[in-house]
Amino acid sequence: MLLEPKRRISRRALTVWKISGAITIAISWILAGAAIFFLHIFNGPFWISVLLIGMELISTYLFIFLLPSLKWKRWRYDVRDEEIELQEGIFIVKRTLIPMVRVQHVDTVQGPILRRYQLASVIVNTAATSHEIPALEESEAESLRHFISNLARVADEDV
Amino acid sequence: MFEPKRLHPIVIVLTIGKRFKDLIFSFIALFFIWNKGDGGRLVLFGVIAVAIIAIVLTSILSWLRYTYRLEQNELRIEYGVFVRKKRYIPLERIQSLDISEGILQRLCGMVKVKIETAGGSGTDEAEAVLSAISKDEARIIQEYVRAAKSPTQTVESVAESTNEPIYTITQPQLIVLSLTSGGVGVVISAVLAFFSQLDDLIPYERLFRGVEQWDVSNLIMIILFVFGGFVVAWIIALIGTMLKYANFNVIKTERDLIISQGLLEKRQITIPLTRIQAIRINENIVRQWLGYASVMVESAGGSASNQEGSKVMLLPLIKLQAIEEILGPHLTEYQLKTNFNPVPKRALIRYVFRSWIIIVPIVAASIFFLKTWGMLSLLLLAWCTFWGVLKYKDAGWKLAEQQLNLRFRTIVRSTVFIKKNKIQSLEVKESYFQKRKGLGSLEAFVKVGFGGAGGRVIDMDKNDVKDVYSWFSRDDNKRD
Numbered sequence: 001m002l003l004e005p006k007r008r009i010s011r012r013a014l015t016v017w018k019i020s021g022a023i024t025i026a027i028s029w030i031l032a033g034a035a036i037f038f039l040h041i042f043n044g045p046f047w048i049s050v051l052l053i054g055m056e057l058i059s060t061y062l063f064i065f066l067l068p069s070l071k072w073k074r075w076r077y078d079v080r081d082e083e084i085e086l087q088e089g090i091f092i093v094k095r096t097l098i099p100m101v102r103v104q105h106v107d108t109v110q111g112p113i114l115r116r117y118q119l120a121s122v123i124v125n126t127a128a129t130s131h132e133i134p135a136l137e138e139s140e141a142e143s144l145r146h147f148i149s150n151l152a153r154v155a156d157e158d159v
Numbered sequence: 160m161f162e163p164k165r166l167h168p169i170v171i172v173l174t175i176g177k178r179f180k181d182l183i184f185s186f187i188a189l190f191f192i193w194n195k196g197d198g199g200r201l202v203l204f205g206v207i208a209v210a211i212i213a214i215v216l217t218s219i220l221s222w223l224r225y226t227y228r229l230e231q232n233e234l235r236i237e238y239g240v241f242v243r244k245k246r247y248i249p250l251e252r253i254q255s256l257d258i259s260e261g262i263l264q265r266l267c268g269m270v271k272v273k274i275e276t277a278g279g280s281g282t283d284e285a286e287a288v289l290s291a292i293s294k295d296e297a298r299i300i301q302e303y304v305r306a307a308k309s310p311t312q313t314v315e316s317v318a319e320s321t322n323e324p325i326y327t328i329t330q331p332q333l334i335v336l337s338l339t340s341g342g343v344g345v346v347i348s349a350v351l352a353f354f355s356q357l358d359d360l361i362p363y364e365r366l367f368r369g370v371e372q373w374d375v376s377n378l379i380m381i382i383l384f385v386f387g388g389f390v391v392a393w394i395i396a397l398i399g400t401m402l403k404y405a406n407f408n409v410i411k412t413e414r415d416l417i418i419s420q421g422l423l424e425k426r427q428i429t430i431p432l433t434r435i436q437a438i439r440i441n442e443n444i445v446r447q448w449l450g451y452a453s454v455m456v457e458s459a460g461g462s463a464s465n466q467e468g469s470k471v472m473l474l475p476l477i478k479l480q481a482i483e484e485i486l487g488p489h490l491t492e493y494q495l496k497t498n499f500n501p502v503p504k505r506a507l508i509r510y511v512f513r514s515w516i517i518i519v520p521i522v523a524a525s526i527f528f529l530k531t532w533g534m535l536s537l538l539l540l541a542w543c544t545f546w547g548v549l550k551y552k553d554a555g556w557k558l559a560e561q562q563l564n565l566r567f568r569t570i571v572r573s574t575v576f577i578k579k580n581k582i583q584s585l586e587v588k589e590s591y592f593q594k595r596k597g598l599g600s601l602e603a604f605v606k607v608g609f610g611g612a613g614g615r616v617i618d619m620d621k622n623d624v625k626d627v628y629s630w631f632s633r634d635d636n637k638r639d
Contacts, residue, residue: 082633092590097631102583127459127606128583128613 005078005085012117013075013135017068019113025060032056077133079144081151084124086131102126103152108141124148163226163237167269167291170225173261174218174290182210227289229300232307234274236287246287250307252276254434254459258297258427264290265425270297301429305414308431321413325489326474328407336453336476337400339445404475411489416456418471428471434458436581436605437613438473438493440482440574447572452479454486457607470607493576499555499566505596506618507551513617514547515540554616556601556623558630563603565614575614581605582613585631587624599624 036049067090076087084098104127110120120141122133136144189203217240225238234248257273264271269291276286289297328336405422411432419427437457446452454474477485483495522540526533550568557564563582566574582603589599601624602615 080634085632085634089588092588093594095587095628096584097586097628098584099582099631099633101580126583126604128604131584 005076005087007077007079009072009075009077009133009135010119010137010140011072012119012137014068014072016113016117016119016135017071018064021063021068025056025063028059029056075134079148084131084148086133096131098124098126098129098131100148100151103148106145106148106152108145110138122148161228161230163228163235164292164296165226166222166289167267167293168222169263169267169269170290171218171222173263174221175214178214178218182214186210227287227292229303234287234300248274248276248287250304253304253307255429255431256297256301256304257429258301259421260425262423267291268293270294272297272300308414322417323411323489325409325411325416326407326477326485327409328404328475332476333401333404333407335449335451336404337397339443339449339451339476340396340400404472407472407475409473416473418473420472430456430458430471432490435490436607437575437577438486438490438495439470439576440479440497441571442479442574443571446476450478450480451476452482453477454482457605457612459606470612492578494559494562495576496557496559497574499557499564499574500623502551502554502616502618503598503620506554506598507548509592509596509598509618510551510554511544511547514543514550518543554618556616556619556627558627563627563631565601565603565616567614567616573614575603577603577605577613579631582631585628587628589621589624593618597621601627 032052032055036052038044039049070090071088074088074090074093078085080100082100084096084100084103086094086096086098088094104125106125107123108120109123114120114135118138119135120138121135122141122144124131124133133144186207189206220240221238224240224243225236227234227236229235229250232250234250234253236246236248238244238246253274253276255275257275259271259273260269261271270293271291272289274287274289402422402424404420406425407418407420409416409418411417414432416430416432416435417427418430419425435456435458439455439457440452441455442452453472453476456471456473458471474482474485479497483497486493486495518540522533522536525536553566553568553572555566561579563577563579564575565577566572583606584604586602586604587599588602593599597620598618599621600615600617601619602613604613607613
């Protein structure tokens with residue numbers, strides 16, 4: 001279709017996503033374990049437990065291995081003088097164009113896991129929408145924020 | 160105008176009324192809790208009496224404390240009973256003044272002025288309401304705001320600027336508008352919600368005891384009763400719409416659109432032309448069939464608490480063909496032609512499938528459980544299929560010079576005209592299945608009040624999506 005944006009997000013994002021996937025999955029394993037425990041106590045049908053474990057195994061694979069790497073492969077972005085372009089999405093590929101003149105403000109945010117890996121997300125806000133570029137190198141996120149906010153200021157138009 | 164001024168004392172009555180309305184449910188709750196025995200009743204009346212006195216006193220106090228003045232090109236409002244607050248709004252920041260007259264205001268010859276700023280990031284902080292000031296005062300504020308926005312013009316010269324009438328609603332239009340408005344649904348659901356709240360009060364069980372023994376005449380009675388209820392709801396909605404849109408009138412001044420409407424409660428809305436983000440034509444299915452449509456202006460004013468300020472009715476009822484003729488000369492920037500490029504034929508099947516996703520399990524379940532009677536749900540399926548086909552037929556897009564036109568149907572058919580420089584962001588999507596068919600979806604966002612709005616067309620041809628994307632992109636490499 002169209003030319004893909006060129007820049008990729010940090011390779012370490014993959015690790016971060018795997019960790020947060022693992023946390024989610026760990027919680028769901030605990031819930032599934034509790035469910036199986038109660039099923040056992042109340043003599044529930046055995047096949048439900050089997051099904052639960054099967055589903056847990058599949059989602060462990062999906063959330064820790066498959067989805068993060070697909071997501072990482074898809075994620076591209078470009079920040080040009082006049083616009084920002086994003087590409088994301090695993091099953092549905094989404095391309096977004098944000099003209100620089102429409103950018104209202106830029107934030108960088110950093111959760112505990114991101115900080116551990118010296119990564120940060122950049123959030124670009126227009127008057128109507130907000131867009132996240134996840135898990136960039138801290139320094140890159142910082143310079144991107146300066147770059148965008150400078151350009152956005154230059155191109156100050158009325159909404 | 161430079162001295163601090165108070166609002167008209169009628170505000171006290173308004174405030175008292177409003178606070179009572181807020182508290183009425185607490186009163187009713189209290190009534191049910193404590194209305195037992197003499198002691199309880201005494202406490203009850205005591206509490207209510209104290210509450211009433213408190214409401215009246217604070218209403219008077221808040222009126223006394225509320226002052227406004229124009230000073231150094233700012234509208235300065237000071238208010239607050241316990242915590243004193245000052246709100247200074249720079250005049251050039253004011254986006255629009257919305258002037259309305261409720262029944263109480265009209266009795267005293269006052270108007271209510273709502274002051275709207277750009278809405279910021281969703282807070283309703285920088286917004287003010289002057290609940291009752293005289294018409295002259297309102298006009299003076301209006302002129303000062305206008306003058307503040309155009310430093311070259313003085314107050315006097317702005318006042319003399321020309322007014323071009325755009326549209327006045329006619330009597331037959333008002334009637335067609337009321338007959339075809341969707342307000343009925345709102346009234347019916349309000350009535351239903353009201354009755355479901357009254358569960359505890361109305362002895363349904365006693366009313367419906369022995370339903371099994373009722374004969375046919377009783378059933379007919381019930382059906383007539385329900386039907387009558389719907390007719391009444393419809394008439395209420397009808398009158399409501401008529402009162403709201405009576406005397407609907409639009410004029411254009413040099414830089415604003417001024418819309419006035421209403422019979423009992425008059426409203427006047429001013430929309431600066433530069434704040435218009437998009438123009439939207441809505442056709443509900445009945446109006447579409449009759450060839451009528453309504454036109455809305457989406458503007459950047461308004462705030463989270465007041466969505467009304469951002470989507471404003473411009474022409475409540477108009478023949479679709481007449482729109483360009485009426486608005487064209489006044490909104491010269493916009494090309495309001497309504498011919499569209501359709502989505503490709505191969506998208507039809509996807510539109511139909513999408514309409515089936517929710518309904519097919521329901522139909523399957525009802526046939527499975529209800530056997531023969533479940534077959535009735537096939538009618539539902541047919542209706543959904545019809546709706547899916549309709550959505551497919553209505554989807555369309557068109558690029559005009561510096562303008563993107565999108566058409567799509569949710570419940571009503573919407574046609575949106577957006578200037579390129581008002582698009583906040585543009586999104587294209589391509590799912591795995593869309594990719595196999597060479598299709599893609601397109602969505603454009605504009606700023607409307609708090610948050611965004613815009614238009615979305617699903618399953619356009621891949622190359623068309625690419626064209627629009629390249630058109631919007633400012634990067635030369637994206638253009639062919």
